[in-house]
Amino acid sequence: MSENNLLLAFYGDDFTGSTDAMEALASNGYRTILFLEPPSPEMLENFKGIQCIGVPGTSRAKNPEEMEQELRPVFEALFKLRTNVIHYKTCSTFDSNPDVGSIGKAIEIALDYTEESQKTVPLFVAAPPLGRYTVFGNHFAKMYDTVYRLDRHPTMSKHPMTPMNESDLRVHLNKQFQIPKQIGLMDVVELSGAYHNVKEVYEQKLESNDGILLLDALDDIHSQTVGRLIWEKGQEGLRFVVGSSGVEYALTAEWNRQGLQATRNNNGQTKIPAANQVLVVAGSCSPITKLQIETASEEGFVGIQVSPQDIINKEELPKNLLEKAIKHIQNGKSVILYTAQGPEDPAIDETRRLFDEMGIEKRESGELIGSQLGKWTLEIIKATNIRRIIAAGGDTSGFVTKELKLFALEMILQVDPGVPLCCGYSSDPIMNGIEIALKGGQMGSPDFFVKIKEA
Structure with missing residues (x-):
């Protein structure tokens, strides 16, 4: 363990990721705080017993030039920490392309800060x-009861x-x-068997590879093996790793195997009263x-669709929309503000048309939608003092959270895998202690919004 106890x-x-x-860390008993900006040593002192920290960002929605501006100060701060592993966390479906959220660009930036001894970046x-499964380099993702190859x-x-x-x-x-790299693979066959044999193959691949090494996993045993490989090499200076929250699941398995002391004995669960009301703001069209919107509506939530005209109007608040939402909340209802119901909603094409007319590029749309929803959420909170919020959509969540002026988040309750309920920390007394998912x-799950309300 490092000198300051950070693992x-x-x-x-993105924020949801x-x-x-x-959640992967806290549910295993390792106290984790998300800081919206890299924390100073003084800020860390205010949170006793931290073993892991994260900095949520919005690089998945940015172009390469914007990623430079966001990532360099973060990497500079993280690589100064005395911690064994530094992780660039991607979505588990690897959302990215050369122009938006480029994971390649993030790796190129990070390599300016890694130790000279690190020639190869593990990718998991x-x-x-x-x-989420990777088999012979190909990635698969489960949706409901079916596992699909990523491109299908x-x-x-x-x-x-x-x-x-x-x-x-x-x-x-x-x-x-910019310049293609050597990307090696350690497949599920090579990750199976006696650990000393697996480790020997891993070290050979690291030595012969001067770029990226992708690691497969089909089950928890492969994942545990990967966690052990990453942790052991991290203590030797190969600190930087890229990948999904599978990295956290893999590492906690290794830490638990070693018996590293966890700060909590309740697996991150805190007894909290049901909220009775929630406000959902959804920029996702999945x-x-x-x-989830349909299921919640059947359970009494009031759905209010945001018009594309309200989204593009950055100068004025949508008074009618806000008054309607505030009135329903004051009458005891839970409310969903949403931009679209699914990928076929005509509002999507209308919003894109308006964006095109205004010269707003496609990659900028997520920030505009999220920022608008965040501003409206803040107004509703001030008017109603509603204390439990859900932001739906990866880009939406990041920009909503920033508009709410929170400086840190901590998990207080597991609900569905990968989407915990969190406590928000803020210097603003109105916002401090807000509960947000x-x-x-x-x-x-389909009833996720209802679960959050009743948790």
Whole structure:
């Protein structure tokens, strides 16, 4: 363990993915705080017993130039920490392309800060607990009861910003480097068997590879093996790793195997009263979010669709929309503000048309939608003092959280895999202690909104 007791520091390329990584750590008993900016030593002192920290960001929605501006100060701060592993956390469906959320660009930036001894970057995207698998370099993702190859996934193959049309992660990633890199593979066969044999193969591949090494995983045993490999090499200076929250699941398995002392004995669960009311703001157009809206509406939630005109009007608050939401909350109802119901909603085309007319690029749409929803959420909270919020959509969650002026998040309750309920910390007394769940578009069960209300 490092001198300041930090086992791991990570940056998440979106907010929902960052809470997913936090859940993987906290549910195993390792106290984890997400700081919206890299924390100073003084800030860390205010949170006793931290073993892991994360910095959630929005690089998944940015172009390469914007990623430079966001990531360099974060990497500079994280690499100064005395911690064994530094993780660039990606989505478990590897959402990215050369122009938006380039994981290749993030790796190129990080290599300016890694130790000279680190020639190769381990890449681990599989997360079996979340239904994400990598087999012979090809990635698969579960949706409901079916596992799909990534390029045939009903949601990810049609993602509005980063459609995944390639399942081989090596091919997909190599398109994102200015100069193609050597991307090796340690497959499920090589990861199976006696650990000393697996480790020997791993070290040989690290030595012969001067670029990226992708690691497969089909089950928890493969994941545990990967966690041991990453942890042991991290203590030797190979600290930087890229991948999904599968990295956190893998590392906690190794830490638990070693018996590293955890700060909590309740697996991150805290007894909290049911909220009776929640406010949902949804910028996601995924079919899963659509089903969650429909299920919640059947259970008495009031759905209010945001018009495209309200989204593009940055000068004025949508008074009628806010008054309607506030009135329903004051009357005891839970409210959902949503931009679209699923990928076929006509509002999507209308919003894109208006964005085109205003010269707003496609990659900027997520920030505008999320920021607007965040501003409206803040107004509703001030008017009603509602204390439990759900933000649906990876990009939406990041920009909503920033507008709420929170400086840190901590998991207080597991609900569905990868989407915990969190406590928000703020210097603003109105916002301090707010309960918030950040949900990626393809995450959560159909009754997720109802579960959060009744948790």
